Amino acid sequence: MVPTNYYLILSAVLFGLGVLAFVFKRNIITIFMSIELMLNAVNLAFVAFSQALGKTDGEVFVLFVIVVAAAEATVGLGIIILTARNRRSLNVERVDLLKL
Amino acid sequence: MSAALLIFFVLAGLAVFGAVALILQSHPIHSALSLILVMLCLAGLYLLMGAEFVAAVQIIVYAGAVMVLFVLVIMLLNAGEEERTNFSKLATFAGVPLALALGGVIAAAIARSSGHLPAPAANGALTPTRELSKLLFSEFVYPFELTSFLILVAILGALVLAQRERN
Amino acid sequence: MNPILAQYGFLIVPIIKVILLVLIVLTADAYLTWLERKVIGHIQARWGPYRVGPHGLLQPLADGAKFILKEDPLPDGVDKKAYFFAPFLTLMLSLTSLAVIPFGPDVTILGYKTNFGIADINISLLALFAITALSVYGIALAGWGSNNKYSLLGGLRSSAQMISYELSMTLSVVGVLLMAGTLSLKEIVEMQNTGNLGFLGWNIIGFSKDGFGLTQIIGCLCFFISAIAETNRVPFDLPEAESELVAGYHTEYASMKFAMFFIGEYTAMITVSCLSTILFFGGWLSPFPASWALTHYFPSIILVPLGLWVFFDGIRYETIFGRIVLPAVGGLLTLAGIGLFASHTVNEAIQGPFWFFVKVFAALFFYIWMRGTLPRFRYDQLMDFGWKVLLPVSIANVVLTSTYLLWRMHG
Numbered sequence: 001m002v003p004t005n006y007y008l009i010l011s012a013v014l015f016g017l018g019v020l021a022f023v024f025k026r027n028i029i030t031i032f033m034s035i036e037l038m039l040n041a042v043n044l045a046f047v048a049f050s051q052a053l054g055k056t057d058g059e060v061f062v063l064f065v066i067v068v069a070a071a072e073a074t075v076g077l078g079i080i081i082l083t084a085r086n087r088r089s090l091n092v093e094r095v096d097l098l099k100l
Numbered sequence: 101m102s103a104a105l106l107i108f109f110v111l112a113g114l115a116v117f118g119a120v121a122l123i124l125q126s127h128p129i130h131s132a133l134s135l136i137l138v139m140l141c142l143a144g145l146y147l148l149m150g151a152e153f154v155a156a157v158q159i160i161v162y163a164g165a166v167m168v169l170f171v172l173v174i175m176l177l178n179a180g181e182e183e184r185t186n187f188s189k190l191a192t193f194a195g196v197p198l199a200l201a202l203g204g205v206i207a208a209a210i211a212r213s214s215g216h217l218p219a220p221a222a223n224g225a226l227t228p229t230r231e232l233s234k235l236l237f238s239e240f241v242y243p244f245e246l247t248s249f250l251i252l253v254a255i256l257g258a259l260v261l262a263q264r265e266r267n
Numbered sequence: 268m269n270p271i272l273a274q275y276g277f278l279i280v281p282i283i284k285v286i287l288l289v290l291i292v293l294t295a296d297a298y299l300t301w302l303e304r305k306v307i308g309h310i311q312a313r314w315g316p317y318r319v320g321p322h323g324l325l326q327p328l329a330d331g332a333k334f335i336l337k338e339d340p341l342p343d344g345v346d347k348k349a350y351f352f353a354p355f356l357t358l359m360l361s362l363t364s365l366a367v368i369p370f371g372p373d374v375t376i377l378g379y380k381t382n383f384g385i386a387d388i389n390i391s392l393l394a395l396f397a398i399t400a401l402s403v404y405g406i407a408l409a410g411w412g413s414n415n416k417y418s419l420l421g422g423l424r425s426s427a428q429m430i431s432y433e434l435s436m437t438l439s440v441v442g443v444l445l446m447a448g449t450l451s452l453k454e455i456v457e458m459q460n461t462g463n464l465g466f467l468g469w470n471i472i473g474f475s476k477d478g479f480g481l482t483q484i485i486g487c488l489c490f491f492i493s494a495i496a497e498t499n500r501v502p503f504d505l506p507e508a509e510s511e512l513v514a515g516y517h518t519e520y521a522s523m524k525f526a527m528f529f530i531g532e533y534t535a536m537i538t539v540s541c542l543s544t545i546l547f548f549g550g551w552l553s554p555f556p557a558s559w560a561l562t563h564y565f566p567s568i569i570l571v572p573l574g575l576w577v578f579f580d581g582i583r584y585e586t587i588f589g590r591i592v593l594p595a596v597g598g599l600l601t602l603a604g605i606g607l608f609a610s611h612t613v614n615e616a617i618q619g620p621f622w623f624f625v626k627v628f629a630a631l632f633f634y635i636w637m638r639g640t641l642p643r644f645r646y647d648q649l650m651d652f653g654w655k656v657l658l659p660v661s662i663a664n665v666v667l668t669s670t671y672l673l674w675r676m677h678g
Contacts, residue, residue: 002108002148009207010112010145014138016203017119027182029128029174033135036166037119040142043158051149056231059154060240066161067247071254073166077173078261084177090128129411130348136404156393164400168407168430175411175423227389229450 007048014041027090028080032073039069107148115141126181128174132167139163153229272379280376284385285366292365296533297327303635310639321581321589337522342414345519349412354520354527357405361534364398367391368541369453371551371619382453383551383619391452392444395542396437399497403429405531406499406506406516413519421515424646425499425506431653432496432503438661439489442668443470443546446480452542456550466554471547481671485664487547489657491633494539496653498532501638505646540630541623548626551619566621567608574600 018041021034043062050058084090114137121134139162146155236244272279301316301323308315316323368391371383388394403426410422447455461468471487473480496503507515517528544550555562574597581593607614644652 001102002104005210005213006108006112007145007149008210010115012206012210013116013203014119016199017116017123020199021119021123024123025131025182027128027179029170029177029179030122030131030182033122033128033131033170036162036170037122037135037138040139040162043154044142044145047146047149047151047154050151056228056235059151059228059232060235062151062154063157063236064240064243064247066157067251070161070166071250073169074254075257075261077169078258081173081177081262090177090179127346129346133348133352133408152388152390153393156390156397159397160393160400164397164403165430168403168426171404171407171411172423172426175407175419229390 004048004052008045011041011045011048014038014044026092028083028092029077029090031092032076032080036069036073039065104148108145111141111144111148115145128179128182129171132171132174135170136163136167139167150228153232269377269379272377276379276381280379280381281385284381288365288385289362292362292534292537293530295537296530297331299533299537299631300330300529301327302631303638306632306635307639310636321584321586321593324592331526334522334526339522339524342519344414346412346414349408350519351524353405353409353412354524354531356408357402357531358527358534360398360402360405361531361538364395364538365534365541367394367452368538368545369456369550370541370623374616384453387451387453389449389451389454392440392450392455395452395538396433399436400433402531402535403433405528409520409528410516413516415519418516418518421506421518425516428499428503428506428646428649428653429497431650432493432657435489435653435657435661436493436497438658438665439486439493440546441661441665442481442483442486445665445668445672446470446473446483452545452550456545456552459549460552463556463558465556466549469547469549469552469554481668483547483664483668485660485667487543489661489664490546491543491630493653493657493661494543495634495637496649498535498539500532500536500634502641502643503649505643505649536631536634537627540627540634543630544623544626549622550626551623553618553622563614563618564608566614566617567604570600570604570607574598574602574604 015038018034018038021037022031025031025034043065046058046062046065050056050062080090083095087094118134118138118141122131122138125131125134139158143155143158143163146152146158304326305315305323316326319326319329366385367388369382369384369387373380373382375381406429407422407426410418410420410425413419413422443455444450447458449455449458455470459468459470461474464474466472467474470480470483473482495501499507507517517525520528553562553565555565576597577600578594578597581589581595581597584590584593607617
C-alpha cells in the first residue's frame with residue numbers, strides 16, 4: 001500500500017505549483033486555471049485522509065468541493081468574458097484603472 | 101516496489117509534469133490541456149486509493165465539464181500567447197531556488213511524520229459507492245440540497261453576465 | 268486447470284481479449300460503413316456500392332487503401348499540439364470505451380473462468396459516461412487547431428451540442444439504475460434475467476424483480492435520441508454536414524487523420540448501440556423464456572437459410588470472382604448453421620453473444636435507417652430540443668420511476 005504521506009507530499013507540491021502559476025502568469029484565464037489546480041491538490045489531500053481514517057466523509061467533501069469549483073468557474077468565466085470585452089485584453093496588467 | 105507504488109509514482113510524476121507544463125507553456129490552451137492531464141492523473145490516484153465514485157465524478161464533472169468550459173472560453177475570446185515579461189533577475193536567481201528549498205523542507209517534514217499518521221485501513225463491508233451515497237443522503241443531505249441551489253444561482257449569474265448588451 | 272493459465276492467466280487472458288476485440292471492432296467498423304452505404308442506397312432507390320467485389324463487399328478495403336495512400340497535407344498555421352492530438356484522442360477514447368462492455372455471460376475457457384468483456388468493474392456505467400464526457404475534447408481541439416473559421420465554428424457548435432445532450436443521456440439511464448441498484452453493466456443484465464419471462468423481463472417492459480420494475484420506454488427513447496446527438500449523427504449532424512459547414516471540424520483533416528475520426532465515430536455508434544441493448548433490451552438474454560429449449564436452435568434457424576440464399580444468389584452473379592466467393596461464403600454459413608445444430612456445447616456457448624449481436628445489429632440498422640430518412644435539425648432547434656424537451660422528459664422519467672419504486676417498496 002502507498003503510505004499516506006506520499007499523497008500529502010504530492011498534494012503539497014501541486015498546491016505550491018498552483019501558487020507559482022498564480023503569481024507568475026499574466027493571462028487571467030491561466031490564473032483561473034491555477035486556482036483549479038490548487039483546489040485539485042486540496043481534493044487529493046481530502047481523499048488521502050479519507051482512505052487513511054477509513055471513513056467516507058472526506059470523499060463527500062470532495063464532491064462538494066468539485067461542485068463549488070464548477071459554480072465558481074462558471075461565474076468567474078462570465079466575469080472574465082465581460083472584462084475582456086471591456087478592456088479588450090486578457091492581460092491582468094492592463095486592468096489598472098485604479099492605479100494612480 | 102509493489103505494483104501500487106509503481107503506479108503511484110508514474111501518476112504522481114505525470115501530475116507534477118502537467119503542473120510544471122501549466123506554468124511553462126505560453127499559450128493558454130496548452131496550459132488547459134496540461135491541467136486536464138493533471139486532473140486525469142489525480143482521477144487515477146483516486147482509483148488507486150479505492151475512491152471509485154470520486155474518480156468518476158472528477159473525470160465527468162471536473163475534466164469533462166469545467167475544463168470544457170475553460171477551453172471553450174479560451175477559444176471564444178481567442179486568447180493569444182502570453183507576452184514576454186521583464187522579469188527581475190533577483191526573482192529568477194534567488195527566488196526560485198529559495199522557493200524550492202522551502203518546498204523541500206516542508207516535504208521532508210511531512211515525510212518524517214510517518215509515525216503519526218494512521219496507516220491506510222482496509223475497505224469496510226459496504227462498497228465505497230454505496231457507503232458514500234448512504235452518507236450523502238443521510239448526514240450530508242442539507243449541504244447536498246444547498247449545492248443544488250448554488251448551481252442554480254451560478255447558472256443565473258452566468259446567464260446575466262454573458263448576455264449581450266440590449267442597446 | 269493449465270498451470271501457466273492459473274499463474275499468469277490474469278495477464279495473458281485480457282491481452283488476448285483486447286487483441287481480439289480490437290480486430291473484431293475495426294472489421295465491424297469497416298463493414299458498418301458498407302452496410303450504411305447499402306442501406307441508405309436502397310432507401311434512396313439505388314444500389315449502394317456494387318462494383319468493388321461482389322455486392323460491394325470489398326469497398327471497405329478500397330476505402331482503407333485510399334486512406335493510407337492519400338496525401339496527408341499539413342495546413343499552414345495550425346496549432347500542432349491540438350491538431351495532431353485531436354484525432355488520436357477521439358480514436359483512443361472510442362476504443363477504450365469498449366473495454367467495459369460485457370458481450371455475454373461469464374465463460375470458462377480451458378478451465379479459466381472469465382467474463383466476456385475485458386474489464387469487469389463495478390462502476391462500468393460511470394466509466395462509460397466519463398469517457399463520453401472526455402470525447403468533447405477531440406472535437407473542440409480539432410476545430411481550434413485547424414486554423415480555419417469553418418472548423419472553429421463547427422467545433423464550437425459540436426462541443427456545445429455534445430455537452431448539452433450528455434445531461435439528458437446520463438439522466439435517462441437513472442431509471443434503470445434505480446431498478447437495478449448497481450452501476451455494473453453485467454449486473455444490470457443479470458437483473459433482467461427473470462428466468463421464465465423472456466423479453467417481458469427486459470427493462471423496456473420491465474417486469475423484472477418480482478414485477479417490481481416500471482417500463483423504461485421513456486428512458487430508452489431519451490437515451491437513444493441523446494446518444495444520436497452525442498455521436499453527431501443525422502438528424503443532429505449539423506456541425507459536420509457537408510452542405511452547411513464544409514464538413515465542419517474535420518475539414519482540414521485528410522487521409523489517415525480523417526480515417527481516425529471516421530473510425531472513432533463509427534465505434535462510438537457501436538458502443539452506444541451496445542449500451543442501449545444492455546440497459547434496455549436485456550443484453551445477451553434471449554427473448555424467449557429459458558424453459559423453451561427448442562429456441563436454443565435459433566442461430567441455426569437464421570444461419571442456414573441465410574447461407575443458402577447467399578449461395579444461390581452467388582451462383583448466378585455477374586463477375587467470375589463473385590461466382591466463386593459468394594457461394595463459398597454461403598456454403599460456410601450453411602455449414603456453420605448445421606454445425607451448431609449438431610454440436611450442443613458450442614451452441615450453448617454461442618447463445619449469449621448471438622442475441623447480443625442481433626440486438627446491436629438492430630440498433631445500428633435503426634441508426635442507419637434514421638440517417639436515410641430524416642432531415643437535419645437547424646442548430647437553434649437542436650439546442651432547444653436538448654434543453655427544453657429532452658432534459659425535462661428525462662427528469663420526469665427519474666421522478667416517475669423513483670415514485671413508483673417507493674410506492675411498490677412501501678405498499
